[in-house]
Amino acid sequence: MVLRGIVRCLVAVLVQGVVCANLASAEPTIGVDVDGNLFINSSSSGGDARLLLNGVDVIQELADLRRLYAGRTTTASTTTVPTTASTTTTASTVLTTTTAPANTNVTHFGTVGCQLENVPSGVTHIQGSFLLDECVQLRSTDLLIFSKLVYVSGNFRIYSFYSPRQFNDAVTNVDGLKRTLTVGGFFSLGYISGLVDINGLANITSIGGVLNLASNDDLINVDGLSGLTSIPGNVCLNDNNGLINIDGLANITSVGGDVSLGYNRKLTNVNGFQSLTSIGGDLGLSHNEALSNVNGFASVASVGGDLLCERFKQQSRLFPQQNEQH
Incomplete structure (x- = not known):
């Protein structure tokens, strides 16, 4: 200087x-x-x-x-x-001068959409939302452009409801997001039929809104969410036909909104909620046909809303007091 x-x-x-x-x-x-x-x-x-x-x-x-x-x-x-x-x-x-040090922040301002060529190389921060909706040519390897991303100030969503299955199958993992730590808004992965695991999210420690995983047919577990300890919004795990366990949620102690588990046909237990002590809204369990017990909710001391459950395997053993009352 x-x-x-x-x-x-x-x-x-x-x-x-x-x-x-x-x-x-x-x-x-x-x-x-x-x-x-x-x-x-x-x-x-x-x-x-x-x-x-x-x-x-x-x-x-x-x-x-x-x-x-x-x-x-x-x-x-x-x-x-x-x-x-x-x-x-x-x-x-x-x-003479040299280039910037390797740890320099690279910030993208605005919403990130399907036009990933607009995202600066080595992006570390997104001041806006991350919304990859109906990106029909999206591949798992395309997400590698976010390999240094640590922060998203807004919402985060990868969603492919209308896209043909052959395109949805191309996203099998989210390993390109392995450094992401914080999402300021909601976090949602939906209708990604080829998604097998979300281990690439292992470093996420904070979500500012709803956690939603819906209609990801090949998703087996949610181990990549083990860094989360609280969710200020709803937790929605619905219609994930291949989901076997939710052990990756074992560190969550509080949910500010509803907890909804529905149509997860292979889910046999909810042990992933073993640390959960409070639910601000409703607790809803429906059409989880293989679910045989809810021991995973044993630590829940308060539910701010209603308890809703229907269509379980051996339903009378889940909430015996509820069945006596209804």
Whole structure:
């Protein structure tokens, strides 16, 4: 910064035509070539020519600073800082810079949609929402552009309700999101029939709204959500025909809204809710035909809304008190 300031001051002074030199030893000459480069030349009968501004030997100062900063790098945001050349007298001094450090944040402003070519390479932050809705040509490998993404301020959704199955099958994992930590709004994965696991979400620790997983036929488990400890909105796990367990939710202690589990035909238990102590809204369980017990809700101390359950295997054993009352 000191070096850059000196160069700026030097240029400003020269442009204004104010030059302090040893008039007794040389007659200064100032010229500009066809490329716009500014030259200051002086002739002397002996010794090294100097350029003095208010008594300061600028050339010597630049040389000293160049030696001082040798081997050091300058910082930039997301681009390379251009190389700058100093004013030339009897010798030339060139100031060089390097590219930004590897840990520099790269921010995308606005909603991310299917046009992934608009997303900057190495994006780390999205100030907006992440909405890949009906992206018929989306592949798992396309998500690798988000391999450094850590933050989404808005909502997050990958959704393919209207797309033909052959396109939905192309997204089998979300490994490209492996560094994502925080989503400010809701989080939703829906109608991705080829999605087998969500282990690529293992680093997510915070969701600001609803957690929704719906109609992902091949999804076996939700182990990738083990970093979540609370959900301020609803938790909706519905119509995931291949879902065997929800153990990945074992660290969630509170849900601010409803908990809804429906039409998960292979789900045999709800042990994934073993740490859950409070539900702000309703608890709804329906059409989970293989579910034989709800021991996973044993720690729930409060439910702010209604308890709704229907169509279970051996339903009378799930909530015996409820069956007695109804």
